[in-house]
Amino acid sequence: MQEGLVSERRAGRIPDQLLLLEHDPVFTLGRNARPDNVLLPADALRERGFEVFESGRGGDVTYHGPGQVVGYPILDLSPDRCDVHRYVRDLEEVMIRACADYGIEAGRVAGLTGTWVGPDKIGAIGVRIARWVTSHGFAFNVSTDLSAFDLIVPCGIRGRGVTSLERLLGRPLLLDEVMDRLASRFAEVLEREVASEERREGD
Numbered sequence: 001m002q003e004g005l006v007s008e009r010r011a012g013r014i015p016d017q018l019l020l021l022e023h024d025p026v027f028t029l030g031r032n033a034r035p036d037n038v039l040l041p042a043d044a045l046r047e048r049g050f051e052v053f054e055s056g057r058g059g060d061v062t063y064h065g066p067g068q069v070v071g072y073p074i075l076d077l078s079p080d081r082c083d084v085h086r087y088v089r090d091l092e093e094v095m096i097r098a099c100a101d102y103g104i105e106a107g108r109v110a111g112l113t114g115t116w117v118g119p120d121k122i123g124a125i126g127v128r129i130a131r132w133v134t135s136h137g138f139a140f141n142v143s144t145d146l147s148a149f150d151l152i153v154p155c156g157i158r159g160r161g162v163t164s165l166e167r168l169l170g171r172p173l174l175l176d177e178v179m180d181r182l183a184s185r186f187a188e189v190l191e192r193e194v195a196s197e198e199r200r201e202g203d
Helices: 002-010 042-047 084-100 146-151 165-169 175-189
Strands: 017-021 026-029 051-054 061-064 068-074 107-109 112-117 120-130 133-141
Touching (some): 002 068, 002 133, 017 175, 042 051, 061 068, 061 146, 068 084, 068 175, 084 107, 084 112, 084 120, 084 133
Antiparallel strands (some): 017 068, 026 061, 068 133, 107 112, 112 120, 120 133
């Protein structure tokens, strides 16, 4: 679906899109993934219920699964936002502001991509930009089973942890509510308008 929408956006047949969804348990490998950052063989991961996929995004290995909001922005950054560094910082800012909506102070760590609360990452980023049309994007931990990250070196970064909004708040959250906050903050930071919203179960 994402690849088809990228082609349509590049051809100018559709406006900018933001896909927000949950994945079944999966480890994805970015273009720069190091094999030793996956701590078990792919067959052993599949036996535990995890799929393993190579991905066309940047970055190393990460986990996606239930309780995590994955955002795939499909944007044409031309003509006035043709700056990869700025785009990544914008995605970080979206998640920083979403955390602030829940009273959580998140921020950046010099030299590391993503959104952090203290030493722990709450939001990961891995993007692809081709002819200034974006794909892939970000992953924001809401009620994610964080034990899955123990099977990898998340994003290839050693010595740091991962966290989730529910762990920080100590209470359950509705995923749809967090999706709405992320969509609102995305529109704000990327200077877009939310034209319509479609929710589909099981896609």
